[in-house]
Amino acid sequence: MNEYKLIADHLIYEYNKGTAQARKALDDVSFVLRSGEFVGLIGHTGSGKSTLVQHLVALLKPDSGTIYYEGADIFEKDYNRKALRGKVGLVFQYPEYQLFEETVLSEVSYGPKNMGMDKKEAELAAYAAIKRVGLEDECFDQSPFDLSGGQKRRVAIASVLAMKPEILILDEPTAGLDPAGRTELLDMIKELKDKEGITIVLVSHSMDDVAEAADRIIVMDKGKIIYDDEPRAVFTHIEELEAMGLGAPEMSYVLHELKAAGLPVDVNAITLKEAKEEILRALA
Amino acid sequence: MIRDITLGQYYQADSVVHRLDPRTKLLGTLVYLISLFVFTKAWVFVAAATFLLICIFLSKVPFSYMLKGLKPILFILLFTLVLNMLFTKGTVLVSWWKFSITEEGLKQAGYMGTRLILLILGSNLMTLTTTPTRLTNAMEHVMKPLKVIHVPVHEIAMMMSIALRFIPILLEETDRIMKAQLARGADFESGNIIKKAKSFIPVLVPLFISAFRRANDLAMAMEARCYHGGNGRTQYRPLKYKGRDFAAYILLLIYLAAVIVIGKFLNL
Ligand SMILES: Nc1ncnc2c1ncn2[C@@H]1O[C@H](COP(=O)(O)OP(=O)(O)O)[C@@H](O)[C@H]1O
Ligand SMILES: [Mg+2]
Numbered sequence: 001m002n003e004y005k006l007i008a009d010h011l012i013y014e015y016n017k018g019t020a021q022a023r024k025a026l027d028d029v030s031f032v033l034r035s036g037e038f039v040g041l042i043g044h045t046g047s048g049k050s051t052l053v054q055h056l057v058a059l060l061k062p063d064s065g066t067i068y069y070e071g072a073d074i075f076e077k078d079y080n081r082k083a084l085r086g087k088v089g090l091v092f093q094y095p096e097y098q099l100f101e102e103t104v105l106s107e108v109s110y111g112p113k114n115m116g117m118d119k120k121e122a123e124l125a126a127y128a129a130i131k132r133v134g135l136e137d138e139c140f141d142q143s144p145f146d147l148s149g150g151q152k153r154r155v156a157i158a159s160v161l162a163m164k165p166e167i168l169i170l171d172e173p174t175a176g177l178d179p180a181g182r183t184e185l186l187d188m189i190k191e192l193k194d195k196e197g198i199t200i201v202l203v204s205h206s207m208d209d210v211a212e213a214a215d216r217i218i219v220m221d222k223g224k225i226i227y228d229d230e231p232r233a234v235f236t237h238i239e240e241l242e243a244m245g246l247g248a249p250e251m252s253y254v255l256h257e258l259k260a261a262g263l264p265v266d267v268n269a270i271t272l273k274e275a276k277e278e279i280l281r282a283l284a
Numbered sequence: 285m286i287r288d289i290t291l292g293q294y295y296q297a298d299s300v301v302h303r304l305d306p307r308t309k310l311l312g313t314l315v316y317l318i319s320l321f322v323f324t325k326a327w328v329f330v331a332a333a334t335f336l337l338i339c340i341f342l343s344k345v346p347f348s349y350m351l352k353g354l355k356p357i358l359f360i361l362l363f364t365l366v367l368n369m370l371f372t373k374g375t376v377l378v379s380w381w382k383f384s385i386t387e388e389g390l391k392q393a394g395y396m397g398t399r400l401i402l403l404i405l406g407s408n409l410m411t412l413t414t415t416p417t418r419l420t421n422a423m424e425h426v427m428k429p430l431k432v433i434h435v436p437v438h439e440i441a442m443m444m445s446i447a448l449r450f451i452p453i454l455l456e457e458t459d460r461i462m463k464a465q466l467a468r469g470a471d472f473e474s475g476n477i478i479k480k481a482k483s484f485i486p487v488l489v490p491l492f493i494s495a496f497r498r499a500n501d502l503a504m505a506m507e508a509r510c511y512h513g514g515n516g517r518t519q520y521r522p523l524k525y526k527g528r529d530f531a532a533y534i535l536l537l538i539y540l541a542a543v544i545v546i547g548k549f550l551n552l
Binding site: 059082089090092099100113114160163 | 460
């Protein structure tokens with residue numbers, strides 16, 4: 001029991017229930033999150049990823065099934081859901097559109113203040129979070145609206161990090177970033193797990209985003225969980241993944257092509273580093 | 285949450301009411317709304333309710349869904365009922381302390397309540413069965429004669445259609461931003477009214493910014509496609525009356541005749 005931080009138990013959820021536009025967004029979804037792991041949640045657009053993560057912080061209530069956080073049912077009547085949102089932090093997709101404060105520091109202090117910290121505590125937490133996401137000191141007093149797109153996104157992530165969550169869920173954090181910004185952001189997220197032991201759930205529609213860092217990959221399609229396994233095992237189902245519009249990381253394709261061209265490489269390498277070593281070994 | 289507001293949103297279904305020409309529905313609704321205010325007689329309301337029920341039945345919009353549209357006006361409705369009940373003079377039925385309920389008051393409240401409910405249901409039925417584009421298209425047609433006195437009919441219609449088009453988008457956006465702030469520990473429910481109002485600042489600021497951004501993008505996109513107002517603009521699908529529209533107009537006339545006969549000549 002202790003090992004499982006969060007358990008999702010047979011979640012079913014339908015939007016616009018009882019109308020002509022009704023559609024099942026979650027169809028019997030169950031999984032667990034363990035303390036300190038890095039999980040990639042992958043699925044094509046519309047597969048129900050965002051719906052699922054909103055359930056995890058009790059922003060949506062399942063039609064049936066429930067979620068346990070540290071053994072407690074979060075949809076129980078008296079459960080403190082506000083406190084839960086401090087412990088399970090959710091960064092929405094395009095989080096820069098939620099910014100509203102005059103300075104970056106007060107923006108990032110908003111969450112901690114809501115969690116009941118006093119001004120000083122909140123600003124200290126905000127300070128640490130802003131540093132953590134790699135923003136410079138001169139940003140503190142700037143208006144968040146004057147920052148670049150990538151910086152705004154960091155501010156938004158910091159605003160959740162400042163609440164000191166134990167689990168951090170990021171909904172498509174790399175959407176709309178340039179390649180360099182994307183790599184930097186993914187590295188930073190990995191560091192959060194490695195250095196501070198924060199459990200990470202990274203939502204994405206691209207295998208490349210999660211192939212390197214994730215300990216485990218959950219694949220969703222049409223509201224159902226199709227695979228829930230370690231990356232290597234998931235990537236063996238390459239045909240099924242392609243049928244869902246997903247595919248494997250780019251590296252897999254390169255290795256498959258090389259093998260087809262007659263180079264004796266092992267096609268199971270998934271990260272850039274592994275692939276490089278594999279190719280060098282095959283050439284030697 | 286906020287998406288539950290059905291007012292003014294289109295309900296997709298395949299029914300004869302959906303397929304009616306929007307002008308028919310617009311004029312029909314207008315006539316219907318006026319008919320509610322001309323006579324204050326119980327049987328007129330019975331006729332009006334029957335007519336509306338038939339239309340709702342034909343539209344295939346579930347009745348429970350229609351009732352949901354009354355939710356936002358529940359407060360106004362109760363308020364009107366209580367005011368009418370307590371402050372109409374006449375034969376006293378019950379009284380305690382300074383308040384008394386009179387027979388006339390009860391009647392008045394009943395009429396006002398029915399009127400309000402039919403008014404909302406009737407106009408909701410139109411917006412539920414007509415897409416905003418078609419609705420404003422109809423308005424533009426109906427208002428065309430005003431062009432003679434230099435009323436910018438096309439521009440007004442375009443503004444309305446854009447506004448209507450953006451209502452669901454803004455509602456969705458509000459829902460999204462509220463959720464995002466809830467995830468940051470926002471609390472929209474507890475505290476006194478000032479605290480509550482303050483708690484909405486983190487929703488309103490991003491909402492306004494996004495609305496302005498969208499308006500800007502839209503204006504740019506329209507200009508890039510050479511939009512320059514209504515002059516010489518043709519339509520992809522011009523409105524055309526069909527057989528069912530004439531049937532609808534005849535039904536409307538029958539209803540109107542019934543209301544006038546009941547209201548003016550019958551003494552029920
Ligand atoms: N607010 C909403 N109202 C109605 N339907 C929605 C809403 N949000 C998502 N959906 C629908 O639910 C399904 C799952 O959506 P979502 O969870 O956003 O998927 P993903 O994040 O994987 O792209 C989609 O079919 C989408 O159209
Ligand atoms: Mg999504």
